[in-house]
Amino acid sequence: MGRFTGLFEPERVGIVGATDRDGSIGRALVTNLDEHYDGEIVPINPGRDTVLGYDCYPDVASAPSIDLGVVVVPPPAVLDAVRDLGEAGTRNVVVITAGFGESGSEGAKRERELRAIAEEYDIDLVGPNSLGVMSTPAGLNATFGPDIAREGSISFMSQSGAFITAVLDWANEEGISFRHVVSVGNKAVLDEVDFLRAWDEDEGTDVIVGYLEGIEDGQAFVQAAREVTSETPVVLVKSGRTDAGAQAASSHTGAIAGSEEAYRAGLDQAGVIRASTVEELFDYARGLSGLSTLESEGVAIVTNAGGPGVLTTDAVGDSSLELASFEDATIGELTDSMPEEAAVYNPIDVIGDADVDRFRTALEQALADPNVGSAIVVSAPTAVLQYEALAEMVLDVRESYETPIVTCLMGGSRVDTAEGILRDAGVPNYFDPSRAVAGLDALAQHDEITGRAADDPTAYDVDRERARSILERAADRTDNRLGVESMDLLDAYGIPTPTSEIVDDPIRARDVAEDIDADVVMKIVSPDISHKSDIGGVAVGVAVDEVEDTYEDLVARARNYQPTASILGVQIQEMVDLDAAxxxxxxxxxxxxxxxxxxxxxxxxxxxxxxxxxxxxxxxxxxxxxxxxxxxxxxxxxxxxxxxxxxxxxxxxxxxxxxxxxxxxxxxxxxxxxxxxxxxxxxxxxxxxxxxxxxxxx
Known part of the structure; x- marks a missing residue:
């Protein structure tokens, strides 16, 4: 974990503001740490001698050295607490306390001071306004959430603490497991870029997932995520896609919401797989954490139920995958081994009386086909089929093939044991066929991301100083706008432009047109008139002998449209043939x-x-x-x-x-x-x- 070892694998955790008062966050933190954490717990509170059986210290200076400091004191006391931790040599701090950048100008000022203290003492600070951090390998639950997560290989960051508590409660029911969890809060110091880089280096993290309301430095995020996603999958839910959502995000965490178009472009370029819902987020994550690379986009479906088989086929059609076309030899083998009523052309319908052996035969024959890159086993419960045996069969067959397999064992409580068998072996099971396809589709998306050709921008030979001098003309304008009078800006960077000149009298206009020696385009030049064609400020195909009159006409139209407009002149431009363009x-x-x-x-x-x-x-x-x-x-x-x-x-x-x-x-x-x-x-x-x-x- 390198830099963040003290954050996720601390030997000693200090809770500044620990207490045994019922209903308090200080008590919840000590209780959660006490439940699974094997390291030393150090409560700090001048008003207590002990907290829940642990010796309590009056201040940081009197406490043993602390690897991770968790601060849960009122907002005015936070700055002193973090400074004391810094003085004591603590380099990892989580600030649970709210009342900072999300709460108005005073809170924003306090957050700036907090950031300055962290920089002064080189502190890696999570928060403020954070639920806390969690690391399942270390048994660390330094949050005030109700439960620690199951141990797994998904590392999860969120800008909302409430989102984490809800997700973990749901995930425990769904059998979804985590490695590290962090509530980034207001991101005064550490942000999504820091955790992307840290978890990319963590051998135990297979997939990084997150819920974000905003990204402060999009350029840094794109650069970091490009490097990370070349190996480690990253799946995010980004809220605030609508104007109303963006406003809600801002009031919640102080995030400044960028345009949805920017996020869409930036996340795609960064190689991030974007989910629309929480369910989709973890369907993707489960597929990515438990499966190997796809050798092809062809999917084989093996099912004992016609309806779910058709639903699965539709879902494949809606994804980036495709239904595998079996080789003739495969179809022949399936025809010989399956009942006459079975469908063998994909989806393979082994029909309702199929036992585990028939499922095995169909699955093995499908996986042996060179056009199959993945398989989905879809089953409805029947009296002749034991789901536990079906799950064991899938795991046994997987040992002989490198092809990713997901299952869709439909049902209620009768699925639980089989699902646990599959989950423990890293095979995701989904109730809904479309979700099973989504898990494989995420794998296909990640394969496409890792296969992208990475190229650096070309450094063209340009005239930067000439461009700068042209841009400086905007200082003379009331609205800082430039128009066609500044076409040389493009020329300075090698972007082709037609021959043109801006003139301020009709005689000069004719002279320029004669030099071009062809019909010309004439445009009014005014920083105050954006859509020149809308007011008749553009004339196309003007002959030389019409140039002077056209000049006067264009200026008159501009004056009539906006009497106070600044008229810089008229551009005389070489005509470009549009017929073949x-x-x-x-x-x-x-x-x-x-x-x-x-x-x-x-x-x-x-x-x-x-x-x-x-x-x-x-x-x-x-x-x-x-x-x-x-x-x-x-x-x-x-x-x-x-x-x-x-x-x-x-x-x-x-x-x-x-x-x-x-x-x-x-x-x-x-x-x-x-x-x-x-x-x-x-x-x-x-x-x-x-x-x-x-x-x-x-």
Whole structure:
């Protein structure tokens, strides 16, 4: 466990605020530790000589040295208690007490002071506002929850203490076991990133699961989780997906909720498997903790009940798995060994009078098929079938095959003994066929995550100082916005733009058009007018002899629309052939937790109507950029659907990479839209630009 040995494997635990008063948290902590913990328990309270039979010390200084300090005193006394622990050399502290960042400005101030004390004494601090920590191998229940968890290989973190108590009570009934449990509380010092890294190094942890209401540093989380999930599966429930949920999360733990789009993109890039419900969270975890790698996505179903077999088949169809197609030889063997009424084409229905031997024959023949990567044994109770014997058979067959097997032994109390046999051997059993499939699907998702090609962002040759000077122009604007007058920003980062110039009189406009020597596009340039086409501020296909009149017309329309608007001039731009091209959009919005979110999708006038976009957290490499292009619904248009000539996908991918570098290099860029980015067979052209700049970040 390394750094966190003292947190999860302490030899001596001190409870600052321990008491034997009925109904108190201080009493609950001592009681819980006394029940299973073999280490030394040290109560600390100046008002007690003993607590529940243990000698009680008046202060930290007079107590023996403490590996783990648990603080449960009123909020005003917490700071002194943690400082005393730091002075005494305690480097692991859990603050149970609430009344900090979740409770208003005074609490937030107190939390900042608590963080400063922890930094001063190099304390790994959990909380405040924490239920506590638990480690089943050490028998450590340093929480005020009612029970210690069963011992297993799932490590569990939660931002809600109440969630932990409810889950552990339910999990004990479900036979779900845990290794380490931590209530992170307000995360003043230690957060989800710290526990991801610690449990990834813990040989006894097979799966990391968690309930989170917010992630403070999305960039750090993505980086850490990418490393962790390359080996250790991580499954999370993230609450606050809706606006109302986000507000509730903020009032509960002081979390600042980022956008759901940011979390979706960030967790996916990090390799985190995201669950929607508690049940799903632990269905995934059980599958991942007890099963081996899938060799293929083909699933074999062996059942004695037609209806549940069909439900299982439907669930497979809804997942990332597929129903295995048996080889002819397998079908022949099943036909010879099964009753005439049996179904042998998958799902294999061994019919209702099947005994354990018939189940064994069908399961072994299915597992021997090269197209089968996993199997689900689905059974309804019958008078001729003993579930305990069926469970033993599954374990016996598993010894001969490396193929993952899950079971769905349906029923009530008659399943209990068989389920215990399977659980002890690491085979998950589910009542609902769809949940059994979910357990295997999580395994498939993790296999896909571990097989992803990891690539670092390309470092392009760019003119950073030129870009900085362009961004600094925003300081002269009242709203810090830049528009097409700043297209050179893209050019500085190697993103292609058409020949253009901004002019402030009609004669110069004609001169520029003559130099282009073709029909041109003319656009009003104003930081106060965002949607130029909506007010008639764009003219397309303007001939040279019409340029002067068009200039006057565009300026007049802008003045009529918004008399107080700042008119910087008119952009004269080389026309781009749109007949063989597709209008796309690339852009960025800076999220408070995850930083720059890159966007790609169908652009032009359709972007806000169709909302066909993909999102990633920058910086990204080529693999992520290419996946952004591939996953939009309109991707076939770019690949040449219905006889269209394919767009230059490599040019789009490079543009996304260059934009990723730009927005990473300049945190001052708050928003940026390139719409449209015209993608054709010969490359891309950025036609328009809008950006918002926080000049204090330059």
């Amino acid at each position: 597709t209008e796309t959009i690339v852009g960025m919005n800076r999220d408070p937790q995850f930083g720059p979110l890159l966007l790609f999708g169908l652009g032009g006038i359709f972007v806000e109507i169709l909302e066909d976009t993909s999102i990633r957290v920058a910086p990204i490499g080529e693999t992520e950029a290419r996946s952004m292009v591939d996953e939009i619904t309109a991707a076939p248009l770019l690949r040449g659907a219905r006889g269209r000539e394919p767009a230059d996908i490599d040019a789009i991918v490079e543009t996304l990479g260059r934009l990723s570098q730009l927005v990473t290099d300049f945190p001052a860029l708050v928003e940026l839209d390139v719409n449209p980015l015209v993608a054709g067979p010969d490359g891309v052209q950025a036609i328009d630009l809008r950006a918002t700049v926080d000049t204090e970040e330059l």
